[in-house]
Amino acid sequence: MRYFGDHKAGLTKLPGTTTGNAALLDAFTGHQAPTPEERAGAAPLLLFRAVSRNGRVRGFVEFLIDLSAENDQVDWDWITARRSSAVSDQEALAKAPRAWREWVKRGHSALPRVRRRVARARVTKVRDQRPAPGSGRDTDLKFIYAQFDGRKHDFEAVASAVAARVLRGSGHNYREGWITRRSGDGGADFVGRIDLGAGLAGTSLVVLGQAKCIHPDSLVSAEQIARVVARLRRGWIGIYVTTGSFSEPAQLEMVEDQYPILLVNGLDVARELRSMAWDDHGDDLAACLDHILHAQGVPITSRRPEEILLD
Template sequence: MVSAAKLRFGEVYRYAASKDPVPPAVDGFPNFHHITQTPGAPRVQLESGIDVPALCEGADGKRRPVVLIRSSPWKAGSEQTPWHDVFDLDNGHLHYFGDHKAEIDKPLGGSPGNRALLEEQPLHQALSEAGRARATPLLIFRSVTRRNRVKGHVEFCGLGVIERAERVVQRDRHGQVFVNYVFDIALLDLRQEEECIDWGWINARRDGSLTLKETHRLAPESWRRWIKEGHAALPKLRRRVAAKAVHKTRDQRPLPGSRQERDLKQIYEFFDGRKHDFEHLAAAVAARVIRGKGAEYREGWLTRPSADGGADFVGRLDIGSGTAIAKLIVLGQAKCVLPNTTISADQVARVVARLQRGWIGVFVTTGVFSESAQAEIVEDRYPIILVNGLLLAEQLRHMANESHAGDLVECMTKLVSSSPAEVMHRRPEEILLF
């Protein structure tokens, strides 16, 4: 097996309409079709969003050489694509919507991309090493804008493993509701390969004279370890990027003139003068943030106005299952303030003071957290999650795009009117009984 060209994490590749594989570079960018060519085999393509090359014969049976996934962020939030794929590359997570659409006259799961990923899911979640060994690697890309072009350039975002698939209800540009699949994909650590994927691995998977075991010699170490150890090893195999624990206030604010700035202003104005309604929104966003990594979270209730004692809503985080389960109380604080307002260390400390052993705090605000508040949390290792205005706006935008055709006001109105969290006068400990 001979090593071939390499895809590098974060590198932008020219995806030219000509698809000419000969030149190594096009317009000053590495040529995608040159890097990904396999002599004698059909080219891989990204037009469809989920590219599913045909099965090929190997020395030990049929296998699919690769599945390529592309997201188009420039379409997100548009009438054509109101939902957003979520790329959390620093934490090795992709939330990706499948390719079913309202106009597709096939059963759910019958579209080519969804069908391929659903066929892969049992292999990616196989309990045996032999089952996982037959899984197809997922290579992730997203379209990026270069030289004022929204098409023709893609960024390589890594190697993925399917963690779960679930059905979601979406709405298209005509307001028609349809059911689709959304896939949670773990992105694997590529540090041992200097953030690269050797395309020779994919060529080897297309080589009919080689067994799967032989092709694994060119696979990244994290892929080989995942095959051997399974999903239990994902926490240590997932891509992680060290980040500063304390963020400057300017980094917590949306960029001037950005969509997030407009959204955050709209959120504040919607709840200005009725701050208790904001607690419904804060509880929903807190639940979404906590569940974002696959945690089991149960929404509880809201506390009575002006009598919260440092908590506005109560929830529960469940870790484990069956008899092997731990239930953790979550206390939430909600502060709807002007977006340029800074939340002080004293305000965060009010929530921290309510936490007992084994409890977790969540502070959701339209403002930002002071550096001293963050530093105190880091130094004293307080178990509290901080959701600033920028993150709040981003999460609510995802919710609006996924379920309300991008209508932020409709989304906020629905969250308040149909919130499962009732206003109750109960001790937080009572949520452990439900």
Template sequence: MSHRRIAIHDVLRYSNDGDATSPELDGYPNYHFLTSSFEAGLPRLLLDAGINAPALTVAPDGQRRAVIGIRSSPWKAGHATNPWHDEFDLDHGYVRYFGDHKPNSPGLPGTTTGNRTLFEALASHASPDPALRRLAPPLLLFRSITVRREGRTLVKGHIEFCGVAVIDRLENIIQRDPETQRGFPNIALDLAVISLADSGDTLDLRWIDDRRNPALTGDEAMRHAPASWRRWVAEGPPALPRVRRRVHAPRLRAREQQLPSPASADAELLQKIYRFFDARKHAFEMLASQIAADALGGQGGTYREGWLTRAGGDGGLDFVGRLDIGAPGTSAPLVVLGQAKCVAPDSSVNADQVARVVARLRRGWVGVYVTTGWFTRQAQVEIIDDEYPIVLIPGIDVVKHVRALAERTSNGDVDVVLARAVETYSDSVTHRRPEEILIR
């Protein structure tokens, strides 16, 4: 089989019986057929667990783990068996993935089979030695997906290919058990999804075959590897910004791209946020300020939250912040002006509403508009055409940042994040000129 390739976003059929004889099953490419090496004696590459790894391959230049298969199951998110929410942003080459330590798992997070495998992989992924990186296992990412087949909605049995990843960062965290509300330890990984642009956004599975072949050295096993992987092996972690997957999509986002999929867990959370703040819209400004901090911080700059403006006289301004770009001591501070709009998720924000924020901006200032709704095409066109420095954060991004805030500050409990925004609102309101943020 010389043309066994899978493209990012391909939906594959994953059957429990492991049939590898047919290229297709039920109208979908057959995962077991595609990943079978057709070499005698090699076991199947399974994805029955969240973290899956074949046995070590003993090669002439040392032992290597050929691959690690990662399977995320969004439909289980929030359940006792999966009390976390993995985050996939494939257009920007980023995945936030949580390990397999569960509330009832004994010992420390590194004792479970999957987490132990990831800890072992981290040693080679983070190594400054190219020889060790050459042995490092690529992470093949998949997520379970719901499909319609023969008039039925099927939650299980189908997976979407999400690319090849390198471990960028691993941290120990505390998560909340949704049943007992008690905290338990786990790990969270920031994964860099690498570019497959040189092969048309597809992965040549002969690369994985070669990595499983004990007769091949690490160098020989890279003959079918993506160019971005070979560059990462040669240059190490500093190469990640240059090999990370990026999709150059149109800057205009349709309504469907700004809101979560209907009936999804994210859509339910967005409705929950809207209902929570609908009768206390001013308190939503506090949450919007925190969302802006999460969106702008950590992207090459340092964000400092400032204050909220008084209700009724903001003139297109709800909160003030500061963004410092550059290294400490040589950074350039920017004033950030924010507007918050808590509306029903099916409501739009038009160009005139966005223009109120634009009108307040001065040279070197940045605007942020946070809403539980979505932005009209005209609002986006005017920002792009006039090159206004303003960041638009619609409902789908509100959900993403609220989940991130919950994981980072309250063991994943979204209710705590929402309640804290109400509790801290009054103390954050003041009447000051925006430029005063620069002298803090």
């Protein structure tokens, strides 16, 4: 967080003597206190940002300390207790969030554990990447996996088709390129291209695709995603399509390190392929897969990925 203070340009007061800055400097002393007893008296600084919820833009806040143990809520009795001179610091501390109590007890060494990791908000739990057991999506995913278990190269064509549908569905001008050969693929399973703008006001991005047909209960690790990212050059993005799920540590690393890669999990694969079957094959999933493999027309070649920019 960056605080610019209330010492505005043109003031003749000394820095730190304005009301707001003086208050924060006083609070800073408490936050740097070396003992738990002194830290218990430190003024809580509740930092938050406005967020939208259920279509409403205003009226909701997200706190920037870890309140997961309190279901992202602050017990206002804590603030009320802090305001009362009749309540001791230790009595007020009992009403504080777990993260605050941990900091008071252990000091700055506790900060890595109690800081809110905002990136976690962009992490999808593994259970939410899988179809509900016994559902139609679950049946579809198991069918897809059974069709390509032991035929991993054939799944690359399916992954390319799914990637194309995902990217076009989000409004991108995406073009499928080719499926790479089994050997000498340089780590890519399929190649595509996103075109942005037109003429002098346009550019194209190479899309490097990874396909992984694994058991629907299996997880893709951070190391597996990092290996794909390591092959990306400037101006390239990656897309990882799997019948499994992405581990939460893998997603967190992707978000925090700002990897330029899209993740398509098993639930997404089942959903997109069923949608393709409904649109073009009379809702026959087997016919849809057969069409992708034998009639889609995406070539298999050993060309270098950057050559797609010349097509």
